[in-house]
Amino acid sequence: MQNPLSQHDITSVSPAFARYTNQAVLDGLWKRPQLSPRDRSIVTLSVLVARNQTIEMPLYLRLALDSGVKPAEISEMITHLAFYSGWANATATAVVARRIFDERGIGIDQVPEADVDLLPLNEAAERQREQAVQENFGSVAPGVVQYTTDVLFRDLWLRPGLAPRDRSLVTVSALVANGQVAQIPYHLGRAMDNGLTKDEASEVLTQLAFYAGWPNVFSAMPVFKDVFAKRAT
Numbered sequence: 001m002q003n004p005l006s007q008h009d010i011t012s013v014s015p016a017f018a019r020y021t022n023q024a025v026l027d028g029l030w031k032r033p034q035l036s037p038r039d040r041s042i043v044t045l046s047v048l049v050a051r052n053q054t055i056e057m058p059l060y061l062r063l064a065l066d067s068g069v070k071p072a073e074i075s076e077m078i079t080h081l082a083f084y085s086g087w088a089n090a091t092a093t094a095v096v097a098r099r100i101f102d103e104r105g106i107g108i109d110q111v112p113e114a115d116v117d118l119l120p121l122n123e124a125a126e127r128q129r130e131q132a133v134q135e136n137f138g139s140v141a142p143g144v145v146q147y148t149t150d151v152l153f154r155d156l157w158l159r160p161g162l163a164p165r166d167r168s169l170v171t172v173s174a175l176v177a178n179g180q181v182a183q184i185p186y187h188l189g190r191a192m193d194n195g196l197t198k199d200e201a202s203e204v205l206t207q208l209a210f211y212a213g214w215p216n217v218f219s220a221m222p223v224f225k226d227v228f229a230k231r232a233t
Contacts, residue, residue, distance in 0.1 A: 046173035
């Protein structure tokens with residue numbers, strides 16, 4: 001990987017930061033076998049979008065494409081994170097992604113259309129989720145509850161351009177990155193239902209420690225621990 005700043009630029013400002021970047025991150029973290037380079041790219045891009053950190057996006061968009069993340073999947077990640085980190089963050093990401101897509105010769109034919117045939121809905125699970133949310137929050141913000149059902153869980157989550165496991169991986173990464181621990185139990189459980197293994201989820205935290213910061217990860221670890229324990233019983 002090439003850094004957006006030259007090695008000389010970084011070293012001249014902080015030699016220690018340059019050493020950690022090369023040794024701990026690029027030659028260490030990214031080569032750990034517990035998570036594929038593709039998954040590490042999905043996790044890292046999710047952090048950058050969730051936190052609107054556009055300066056590093058060109059580097060990690062190129063790396064994601066080189067690691068097997070498809071243009072269609074990047075397109076869907078941007079759409080998904082509009083809901084989970086805000087419209088402005090997705091807009092800023094789309095501007096950067098457009099430049100990288102142009103650079104790679106990626107055209108409109110390689111990204112999903114706005115209207116697509118949706119994946120099948122698990123009606124029983126969705127009824128249970130919808131009922132719980134309605135009972136808890138229907139009187140607080142009925143508009144939010146309605147959009148959550150109609151737009152998120154009966155539309156966005158069923159778009160086939162991003163596999164359910166990867167969509168969950170994006171969501172969990174964004175939640176940890178923004179310190180939204182209250183939302184993690186449901187979405188981590190959903191991620192594991194969608195095929196994310198306990199070992200992979202554990203390594204996601206390791207990746208996030210470097211890209212979202214140790215405090216956010218240590219705040220999330222008790223929640224992950226509780227989810228793991230409940231699923232083991």
